[in-house]
Amino acid sequence: MQVEYQAPLQRLNTFGIAARARCLVRVRSEDDVRALLRQPGWDWQHTFILGGGSNIVLAGDVQRTVLKVEIPGRRLLREDERGWLVEAGAGERWHDFVVWTLQQGWPGLENLALIPGTVGAAPVQNIGAYGVELQDRFHSLDAIDLETGETFTLHHEHCAFGYRDSVFKHDRPGARGMGLRGRALITRVRFWLPRRWRPELSYQDLQRKVAETGIQQPSPWQVLEWVCAIRRAKLPDPAVLGNAGSFFKNPTVTAEQCADIIGRDPRVVHYPMPDGSVKLAAGWLIDACGWRGKTVGRAGVYEKQALVLVNRGGPQDPCSGGEVMTLARLIQTSVYERFGIRLEPEPVCVG
Structure with a gap:
């Protein structure tokens, strides 16, 4: 567990806004989280969970303890005649994970290519693009309750996915309610990728690519290349323009x-x-x-x-x-x- 005080956040948010965290903790394993919870005076309500910093606007210096999630790892958990169950650590860069799945021959996430941020942040936002949302491929996740230290698993039906919404964006309504904003630190996420793959081309921009190239049945790699080209033409690179x-x-x-x-x-x-x-x-x-x-x-x-x-x-x-x-x-x-x-x-x- 690495702890930094008065840590600069400008490079940790894609908007490039200059601000500092009173205390920044780099979380690289579940053990780091458990060690943090044993610290005297620990208060989960005065923390902020930071992934890739791609979906935040820093209004000023952050006085809460910032937990920078950097848990790594990618692996295949199960393969059968129906598909593949794959898992990634919450700190993995989302786009890198998408490319890795295609490199292994496991399609299904290509429409979500080039979305900034981390794997752990993806279920929070229920990211989506070009006809596919994370909930369409989501299987389950592991998380740690920052109040109790309990490790728990949530499946699709527990996450209350909506349009750019999930249980992780809402406060807990009751003692056992399902609002988990700020309380659950996601550590690992799993995805089910069906073996019966077909390209999702319903969006107009992808239909234009079909018309331009004449490719009626693109491969997963071709869809990924199209999505990346479309996004780069429309959206600025945060490394160049915050x-x-x-x-x-x-x-x-x-x-x-x-x-x-x-x-x-x-x-x-x-x-x-x-x-x-x-x-x-x-x-x-x-x-x-x-x-x-x-x-x-x-x-x-x-x-x-x-x-x-x-x-x-x-x-x-x-x-x-x-x-x-x-x-x-x-x-x-x-x-x-x-x-x-x-x-x-x-x-x-x-x-």
Whole structure:
């Protein structure tokens, strides 16, 4: 267990916001967590769990104890005629894990390629892209209760997965309730990858790749290459331009609400859902309000994708979390005033 005091966090968040942690603990094994829980004065309610730092906005210095999860490991647990059960440590980089599964001949995660962050953070957010969500491949996970020190396992039915949502994003409602925000430190995650694989190509961007290449039945590697190319064309590399990926969730409305918006602006990008609701493209709504390429202080809206907020400051003069959240609130206000839609941020504001 490595402990650092007044630790700089600028390189530990993809937005590149400069801030410090009063105390940073690098967690590299389950034993590290148990040792931490035995420390005098331990209080799980004054901790913050940090994965790859790809879904946070630091509003200032963090006074809580930051637990930087760096647990490694990748392995095949079971193989049969139906598929493969694979496991990864929570500290593994997500994209590296996706590539590794394909290298082993186990397809199924290729649509989720190039999503920043770690394996342990993936179930928290229920990450998703291009027609696949983590919940579609999720099997189970192990975690440690930071209050009791108990190790426990959660399967799919326990995680309350929703659109960019899970049990790990909600407070515990009762003594044995299932809200686990801040209390459960995920250590290992397992995925079931069916042997009967078929490419998921329902998204328009992937359909364009099919039309451009003439490849009607792409291989898993081909899908991964397409997804990476699409993401790189739309989203900035955090190593070059700080960002937290898609900043707002795509809002879901009723069919009647969507019809009303279409009546006012027939160009609105929307996707009918199986339950009869309609998902609207948040990036289109923001773009329609004129925000693409605009800046507030040192925070800006990416010129190639209005859904992405970026750090316009340099490494020595980065934007602040306050500037990012001010810009986000201005965008929310303008979208609500024009469309009557309240956009919900994806990143967590920490400070």
